[in-house]
Amino acid sequence: MAEVLVLAEHAGGDVKKVTFELLTLARTLGEPAAVAIGEVSDDVVASLAAGGADTIYVANGAEYADHVVAPKVSALQAALAASGAVGILVPATAEGKEIAARLAVRTGAGIITDAVGVDAGFVAQQSVFGGSTLVHSVVTTGTPIIAVRPNSVAAEQYPGAARRIDLDVTVADIDRAATVTDRVAQERAGRPELTEAAIVVSGGRGVGSPEGFSVIESLADSLGAAVGASRAATDAGWYPHQFQVGQTGKTVSPQLYIANGISGAIQHRAGMQTSKMIIAVNKDAEAPIFDLVDFGVVGDLHTVLPQLTEEVTRRRG
Amino acid sequence: MKIVVCVKQVPDSWAEKKLNPADNTLDREAADAVVNELDEYAVEEALQIQERLGGAEACTVTVLTVGPEKAIESVRKGLQMGADDGVHVVDDALHGSDALATSAVLAAAIDSLGPDLVLMGSESTDARMSVVPAMLAERTGRPQLTFAGKVDLDGDTVRIQRVTDYGYDVVEAKLPALVSVVEKINEPRYPSFKGIMAAKKKPVQTLALADLGLEAGVVGLAGSRSSVQDFAARPPRAAGTVVTDEGDGGTKVADFLSAQKFI
Numbered sequence A: 001m002a003e004v005l006v007l008a009e010h011a012g013g014d015v016k017k018v019t020f021e022l023l024t025l026a027r028t029l030g031e032p033a034a035v036a037i038g039e040v041s042d043d044v045v046a047s048l049a050a051g052g053a054d055t056i057y058v059a060n061g062a063e064y065a066d067h068v069v070a071p072k073v074s075a076l077q078a079a080l081a082a083s084g085a086v087g088i089l090v091p092a093t094a095e096g097k098e099i100a101a102r103l104a105v106r107t108g109a110g111i112i113t114d115a116v117g118v119d120a121g122f123v124a125q126q127s128v129f130g131g132s133t134l135v136h137s138v139v140t141t142g143t144p145i146i147a148v149r150p151n152s153v154a155a156e157q158y159p160g161a162a163r164r165i166d167l168d169v170t171v172a173d174i175d176r177a178a179t180v181t182d183r184v185a186q187e188r189a190g191r192p193e194l195t196e197a198a199i200v201v202s203g204g205r206g207v208g209s210p211e212g213f214s215v216i217e218s219l220a221d222s223l224g225a226a227v228g229a230s231r232a233a234t235d236a237g238w239y240p241h242q243f244q245v246g247q248t249g250k251t252v253s254p255q256l257y258i259a260n261g262i263s264g265a266i267q268h269r270a271g272m273q274t275s276k277m278i279i280a281v282n283k284d285a286e287a288p289i290f291d292l293v294d295f296g297v298v299g300d301l302h303t304v305l306p307q308l309t310e311e312v313t314r315r316r317g
Numbered sequence B: 001m002k003i004v005v006c007v008k009q010v011p012d013s014w015a016e017k018k019l020n021p022a023d024n025t026l027d028r029e030a031a032d033a034v035v036n037e038l039d040e041y042a043v044e045e046a047l048q049i050q051e052r053l054g055g056a057e058a059c060t061v062t063v064l065t066v067g068p069e070k071a072i073e074s075v076r077k078g079l080q081m082g083a084d085d086g087v088h089v090v091d092d093a094l095h096g097s098d099a100l101a102t103s104a105v106l107a108a109a110i111d112s113l114g115p116d117l118v119l120m121g122s123e124s125t126d127a128r129m130s131v132v133p134a135m136l137a138e139r140t141g142r143p144q145l146t147f148a149g150k151v152d153l154d155g156d157t158v159r160i161q162r163v164t165d166y167g168y169d170v171v172e173a174k175l176p177a178l179v180s181v182v183e184k185i186n187e188p189r190y191p192s193f194k195g196i197m198a199a200k201k202k203p204v205q206t207l208a209l210a211d212l213g214l215e216a217g218v219v220g221l222a223g224s225r226s227s228v229q230d231f232a233a234r235p236p237r238a239a240g241t242v243v244t245d246e247g248d249g250g251t252k253v254a255d256f257l258s259a260q261k262f263i
């Protein structure tokens, strides 16, 4: 069977969950092969094997982190050449899409982004216009490159005896033109990444203040969730901008999204409407967010959430 | 110093969007059009750089758009904000262009204008692909400085804060370069009355594909490398259960979460 390449996301020796989701998806389309780029430890290779990769293409080198995406494009292209793969899946993260975009220019192939599923024959499903329309798209030229949103499929493990193939990559000088000179980590309190998280707990204007976000964070931590915010909350400076969900913020598609003190404006919906399950807590029974929910509570988040957090903590023991 | 800002006209995000069943492209007539919000931040950033460098003698700002007749409005908006001149690439063959095709047209225009710095938004609110900047960097061979939350120019070096999931990376490159900006980098100005009047006299160059040495076959529906097979409205979500808090709202949510096996 022909290989399907999956661009692996990994950091600090840990492989990100979305990679296992894409390997699971790749298995429905062909023979899953992972492409690991950067400082690839033996642990990374072992967990890709455990996650179902039959082949692991490795482009090992610290240099990949020193320049913006272009060298990784060369590595992925080398994997494509070595494998003769029939399709390429990348995570629809900011960097995943940039790598895919440049690869598409280099190979002359078409690209589809933000797929929420891929059917046989690389037919991509996309959910557009705030989730109101489902589109099926195909790449018509070249080896299809499809960026798939995290949480689109449930990851399954298919441990096997994976082959490791080390790639010989030539990085052109022009691909080293943008140099990373410093990396600044802002505190994240050990929560999962917003776009990857299985559960997202968000707060909006109804939270009322920066301090108010502690009730959102407590609930998130009791559920092992990421914290998100509406633009009203980030604009007010109550929560950092990188956690904004919506049209001009992040798009999330978790198993569960809990919106608190968020009215549900169309621009907010655009970033969360493909969540599998939605819960809202809002004082106003007429808030449009209630049109989307599987379960909703009309009430004050400052009383409902602490009670919920306590219950979750108790039941999780 | 010469800056080109890429701006895209998009349907207003409040407007209902539709696909045109005839050819599965976005029905742009059906919605009010505005400048892609992030592109206003890019224009603002260009104008601030121009001010820091000492005005139009030291640095010019050109607004570039690729799109139908009506897209000239987005060039005009940039001129009203304070940009010096505009370029509008318009051609019937452009209809239905995908990101690869659009980036090829933008690249040809950038190559012919030869700016030191290209500024653009990091994402458009209609396509939401966030791929055109990377494609344009690849096509023009310019260093890719994308997702900038801050831009500094220091002689012929440009330095940005590239926003990441964990914070930001400091990235630098030599000019000529390409920078895409994120929201919150600045507060875009509103055009003043004076700006609106002045914009009427500012030059806008209209270019067809042939002027850029491009053939019709590389753009539009014909040149696009992906296509929409079909689309369908999603069934609206089944109405959920909504309860009113009577002192037990939190417990009720917990019961729901237990039933759904989240806890």
Ligand SMILES: Cc1cc2nc3c(=O)[nH]c(=O)nc-3n(C[C@H](O)[C@H](O)[C@H](O)COP(=O)(O)OP(=O)(O)OC[C@H]3O[C@@H](n4cnc5c(N)ncnc54)[C@H](O)[C@@H]3O)c2cc1C
Residues within 6 Å of the ligand: A203, A204, A205, A206, A207, A229, A230, A231, A232, A233, A244, A245, A246, A247, A248, A249, A250, A260, A261, A262, A263, A264, A265, A266, A267, A268, A271, A281, A282, A283, A284, A287, A299, A300, A301, A302, B013, B037
């Ligand atoms: C071009 C453009 C792009 C945009 N992009 C985004 C985006 O990316 N993300 C985004 O979120 N928005 C975006 N917006 C803004 C969007 O239109 C809304 O203004 C915003 O989402 C509103 O945030 P909110 O729901 O928190 O606030 P509001 O709309 O003010 O709603 C607050 C809600 O909280 C409820 N509430 C108040 N107090 C309490 C309480 N104690 N307990 C429970 N409920 C309470 C209220 O009943 C109300 O429903 C964008 C707008 C534009 C024009």
Ligand SMILES: Nc1ncnc2c1ncn2[C@@H]1O[C@H](COP(=O)(O)O)[C@@H](O)[C@H]1O
Residues within 6 Å of the ligand: B006, B007, B008, B009, B036, B038, B039, B064, B065, B066, B067, B099, B102, B106, B119, B120, B121, B122, B123, B124, B125, B127, B128, B129, B130, B131, B132, B133
């Ligand atoms: N037709 C266009 N004309 C000018 N600039 C564009 C066009 N399409 C995209 N861009 C630029 O590319 C950015 C990202 O767009 P996208 O990749 O479509 O999300 C936008 O913010 C614009 O700066």
